[in-house]
Amino acid sequence: MYDIKALYEAESVQHACALLLAHPEAKVLAGGSDVLIQIREGKLAGATLVSIYGLDELRGVAMEADGTIRIGALTSFSHITRSSVIQEHIAVLGEAVDMVGGPQIRNIGTIGGNTCNGVTSADSGSTLVAYDAVVELTGAEGVRRVPIRDFYIKAGKVDLRPGEIETAILIPKECYEGYKGHYIKYAMRNAMDIATCGCSANVKLSGDKKTILSARLAYGVAGPVPMRAPSAEAAANGRPVCAETVDAFAKAALQDVNPRTSWRATKEFRLHLVEELARRALAEAVRKSGGEL
Ligand SMILES: Cc1cc2nc3c(=O)[nH]c(=O)nc-3n(C[C@H](O)[C@H](O)[C@H](O)COP(=O)(O)OP(=O)(O)OC[C@H]3O[C@@H](n4cnc5c(N)ncnc54)[C@H](O)[C@@H]3O)c2cc1C
Numbered sequence: 001m002y003d004i005k006a007l008y009e010a011e012s013v014q015h016a017c018a019l020l021l022a023h024p025e026a027k028v029l030a031g032g033s034d035v036l037i038q039i040r041e042g043k044l045a046g047a048t049l050v051s052i053y054g055l056d057e058l059r060g061v062a063m064e065a066d067g068t069i070r071i072g073a074l075t076s077f078s079h080i081t082r083s084s085v086i087q088e089h090i091a092v093l094g095e096a097v098d099m100v101g102g103p104q105i106r107n108i109g110t111i112g113g114n115t116c117n118g119v120t121s122a123d124s125g126s127t128l129v130a131y132d133a134v135v136e137l138t139g140a141e142g143v144r145r146v147p148i149r150d151f152y153i154k155a156g157k158v159d160l161r162p163g164e165i166e167t168a169i170l171i172p173k174e175c176y177e178g179y180k181g182h183y184i185k186y187a188m189r190n191a192m193d194i195a196t197c198g199c200s201a202n203v204k205l206s207g208d209k210k211t212i213l214s215a216r217l218a219y220g221v222a223g224p225v226p227m228r229a230p231s232a233e234a235a236a237n238g239r240p241v242c243a244e245t246v247d248a249f250a251k252a253a254l255q256d257v258n259p260r261t262s263w264r265a266t267k268e269f270r271l272h273l274v275e276e277l278a279r280r281a282l283a284e285a286v287r288k289s290g291g292e293l
Contacts (some may be wrong), residue, residue, distance in 0.1 A: 002036060002044040010052050013167060017140045019050045021163040026050045028165055030074055031108040033101075034117050034249045056277060057169055060114070061085045067173030073112030073136075073166045077124075078103070080111060090171060092181030092202065092285075099185045102192050112166045115151070118158045118225065118237065125152075125226030126200040127183055130218035132175045139164035152225035173221050178204045179214070184277045188264065196265045197221045199277035203285040209292070211251035212236050215282060222257035229256035232278060241291040250279035 010016035020026055026048040029035050038044040052058065058074040061083040069085060077097035080086055086094040090194070100106050100123045102116070114122045115135065128148050135151045137144045140163050148169075151159050160166070181202030187193040198220035204213045215236035217229040233255035239245040259270035283293055 002039050003042075003047075004039060006048045006082040006184060008048075008050045009054055010050055011054070011140050011162065013055060013057070013165065014140070016050055016055070017138065017163045019150070020165070021140060023048050023050065024162055028052060028116070030110045030113045030116075031076070033105055033109045034113055035113050052165060056246075063089075070171040071111055071171075071177065073168055074110050075112075077106035077109055077111070077114075081106070087095075089177045090127075090131060090179075090181070092183050092200065096177050096183040096185070096198075096200065097125050098167070099123050099183070111169055114150070115169065115176050116158055116160060116166050118152060118154075118156045120155060120223065120225050121194040121198065121221050122226065123183075123185060123195065123198060123220070126198050126218040126220045127181065128169060129226045129228055130181065130200045130202055130216045131171050132216075134172065135159075135166055136168040136170055137161070137164045138167040143167070145170065145233050148226075149228065155224040173216075179216075180285055180288040182281045182288060184281050186200040186273050186277060195221050196269050197259070197273040197277060199274070199281045201278060201281035201285045203236075203282065203288070203289055203291075205289045206293050209290050210241055210284075212241055212245060213237050215285075217249070217253060217278055217282070219253075219257060219274065219277075222259045222270065224258075227257070229253040230280070231255040236282070241286055241293065243293055246279055246282050246286070247293065248276045249282050253278045 008019045029051040058072040081094040081098045114124045114233040133148045179202045183200040185195045201217045203215045217232045235252040236249040261267045
């Protein structure tokens with residue numbers, strides 16, 4: 001039995017916003033793979049819920065006229081992995097969300113839930129941060145667009161205002177065009193486990209594949225929220241494609257992170273992962289881009 005005080009089913013985005021304003025204590029319910037577990041555990045017992053799960057307009061991946069990739073907030077992980085738009089332009093995102101939990105969770109869990117829960121281990125988080133994704137939020141007063149790096153405020157807290165829901169994730173063309181990426185999830189088991197550390201790197205090479213024009217790196221579980229590693233990026237940008245550059249990139253990442261000790265791993269082990277995963281993720285992104293190391 002789930003201890004739920006009231007469940008309201010939104011019939012449109014505007015209706016969802018109105019319900020949330022009328023019931024400020026209510027939780028948004030999407031796939032429910034976080035919310036329903038928390039209700040059953042007692043942390044959210046007696047909750048009032050506003051379900052947006054029926055809003056099909058928030059499902060799917062599309063390419064907009066200006067080349068922006070639009071991922072509706074209710075799009076499931078399975079759908080993202082299978083999307084031809086994702087496979088063609090930002091395959092690493094499909095690969096990253098294919099590492100969430102198991103098949104059932106990937107069918108029910110949504111990208112909106114994975115970003116709005118504000119969790120550092122979210123498997124979509126580091127790749128979205130590495131690609132400078134933008135979060136589209138809709139409230140009674142209209143639409144706001146917030147860079148995902150600013151959307152994450154602190155562990156478990158995102159920039160959602162009263163009466164707002166996330167309606168989409170946007171990835172502008174200039175943020176993915178010419179880039180290839182690689183995500184590595186280090187976890188204690190291969191499935192049904194959250195990341196001990198997640199690392200997403202992507203790279204744009206020069207035409208002759210000899211120079212790194214732009215490298216981007218982001219982590220999950222290297223700090224309280226998914227985070228970029230600007231020192232690492234600075235150590236690689238404009239540098240030759242070679243093992244020394246990859247090594248400098250990986251070592252510089254240590255300046256950007258702040259992992260903690262938890263029951264899964266010590267801070268020291270996570271720092272080891274931060275460096276080693278950056279090395280491997282960049283090397284693989286270079287290889288996917290046609291570069292040789
Ligand atoms: C067994 C199991 C294994 C898991 N493994 C992983 C894993 O490996 N990696 C991983 O990243 N996650 C994992 N998860 C966590 C979970 O599946 C994901 O975080 C999922 O993306 C949540 O999406 P949802 O649609 O189910 O969210 P819900 O549970 O419906 O909501 C999650 C949170 O986001 C809010 N929310 C949801 N959608 C919106 C919206 N559009 N606008 C505003 N607020 C919104 C809700 O109010 C709630 O606070 C696992 C969960 C389970 C139960």
